[in-house]
Amino acid sequence: MKRGTLVLNHLKEEYLQPALLESIKQFTDCYPIPENLKDRLPVPSQFYYGKEIWEAAVCAILSGKNLLLAGHKATGKNIFAENLSAIFGRPRWDISFHVNMDASTLIGCDTFENGKVVFRPGPVFQCAKYGGFGILDEINMAKNEALAVLHAALDFRHVIDVPGYERIPLHPAARFIATMNYGYAGTKELNEALTSRFVVIQMPMITHEQLKRLLQCEFPAIKTKYAEQFAALFLELQKKCENSEISSKPLDLRGLLDAVALMERGLEAHTALDMGITNKSFDIYEQTFIRDIIHTRIPRHLEHNQLFEV
Template identity: 65%
Template sequence: MIDFLREEQVKPEIIEGILKFREEHSVTDEMCARIPKPKYLYYGKEIWEEAAVALLCGKNLLLTGPKATGKNVLAENLAAVFARPLFDISFHINTDAASLIGTDTFQNGEVAFREGPVYRCAAEGGFGVLDEINMAKNEALAVLHGILDFRHVIDVPGYDRIALSGATRFIATMNYGYAGTRELNEALASRFVVIAMPQISDAYLNRLLSSQFPKLKEKYAGQFTELFFDIQKKCESGEISTKALDLRGLLDAVTLMEHGLEANCALAMGIVNKSFDPVEQELIRDVIRERIPKKLEREKMFSN
């Protein structure tokens, strides 16, 4: 990952800061298994520099933006670059304080405290990804205030008050406008520095496809890139919903193609069928027909 940052031409002083951080904060053998090995890399020098500097300064990050901007990919990449154990903490309407911090449990004939993911992340010096943080109720998120501000402590009623490890960071992600989301309250938002994630560019998407599928011919990497942006334009104009604008779905479809599935069939599974409206499905198929031949087999797309 450090070599990747050098390839992205991230400033040398930032890379040096990351290496120094890794030297100063070791990881136990038990936690080494939690250091991620990313399947996908995030491309974007400016965002890398903003995120890395914020974490080196001890700040917590809030990544905002629409789908397909790579929020979770960047969060995982950051944990890998900083060599920190990763804790994924998903939020939903029923998330409460006990599910974040921990709760009482009955163990060996007596009451004991079962640590929650936020507690473990704080104690182990991990990077905690607070996924879709604006899905949870504000009352539940209030328990994070002492963790995210200058106090850096977790106060567990009836148990110990623990201080966060100096390596602990929290990276929250959020989308606006999805069902079940709510406004993030000002007290919580003020505890993060915020990065507005940009849409992936055509150059970066082409690089992503080429790096993930080395045998994919350049011609078709370009075609799938253009297809993604054709769908994006349809979404922006309001002709179709954003359900089909699915970067993971596109990558999944190309994976299916690489393993022998015909291109249009794979794209139907990865993109078209993400919409359940027959009229919208037909509109998406029209976009695909403009870029992809009716029968496109693996042998034409991938080199041996």
């Protein structure tokens, strides 16, 4: 199946406006990518659910804007960024920020090759040159001086100046999609100069119905009863987290999906949920509290054939 077709079919199921679907097709037809970059095209294994967010993001990309996806943990920001890259048929560069990230890591730097000094391009340079989507993950963990090199690329100039080399105009298909969580250790507020260069989407918390659909898509054999129970369990943990009854560590959507995958392999349900959710907290009291919540929804000694169609 053609890359991006899976996401396109998903968008049809989300009842995205036909005019937007046609504009996406025109975009992908207008900007083919080199053969040597096709291995950078993502093949999504999961999909983001939410028509309003999809329409807002697609309109922004088609308008030439860069996106900042802001929101709490487990809102699907990285899945959504991957989906956007797939639906627009663009090669993806993942740029994970940390305190030691500097300008040369983003743009590129000099290196030795065959006895000569040559320029080794960084991910931002390659996005600009080839029309890729640069996923700026946890952008609010980066130092301001590192992010300053993005200013000319993100505003009306659409260029990257490489000191000592050349001035690179951005490919018309190039876009940057940044993600940021609230309240993580090491994060900070973005400065106004950088924020103004993005259009911002506040990612909503996942709903019961969306989570149920995600579980059924990821695990087609799961029985509806337990897809609903796992969705309800996650949302109950989310509520406990919002009320400061537990920390955010066990509120892990990836962990829930990992736990269900372990159950599908035959692992006992409570052991799998311990590995995917409960043990993400290292506080004994909190672990006991979370297990009590799990026990109220998921029976002990749950058999594989009770969870999945065989």
